[in-house]
Amino acid sequence: MSDRCAWCGSPITAKAGRRYCPRPRSCRQAAYRDRQRAAAAFRARIALLQIGGEIRGRCDALEQALAEAVDGRHAAPGLHSTAAADIASLTQELVRAAVIADRAAGATWEDIGQRHQLTPDAARARWGHLRLIWPPERPPP
Secondary structure, eight states: OOEEOTTTOOEEOSSTTOOSOSSSSHHHHHHHHHHHHHHHTHHHHHHHHHHHHHHHHHHHHHHHHHHHHHHHTOOOTTHHHHHHHHHHHHHHHHHHHHHHHHHHTTOOHHHHHHHTTOOHHHHHHHHTTOOOOOSOOOOOO
């Protein structure tokens, strides 16, 4: 019987039913660590999806409002700044959730800093204290 390791894909010729290489547990341990990191990043990934949907919805609403202002030739004071500020705050929350998800998935501060053109120390100083707070609490009616 010639199965393949579920982690590295190398052939397994040992006992039937074995899922990982018979090496000294390295593939099995790596698969376990990967499952743990994926589970830890789950909430942050859900928050990323939700924030992305919020941004998409706000962009669609802004596009519609701008189209109506252009068609009707209205000045629409405050529309542009309000929309930009709202989208900017959501974008900051998106980056925050992305950093939390990356750290939970096992990314180093060097990996994260590189993507944001920061040193590892600067990335750690900026985002090292973050905790997931999405979705924000809504005030009682």
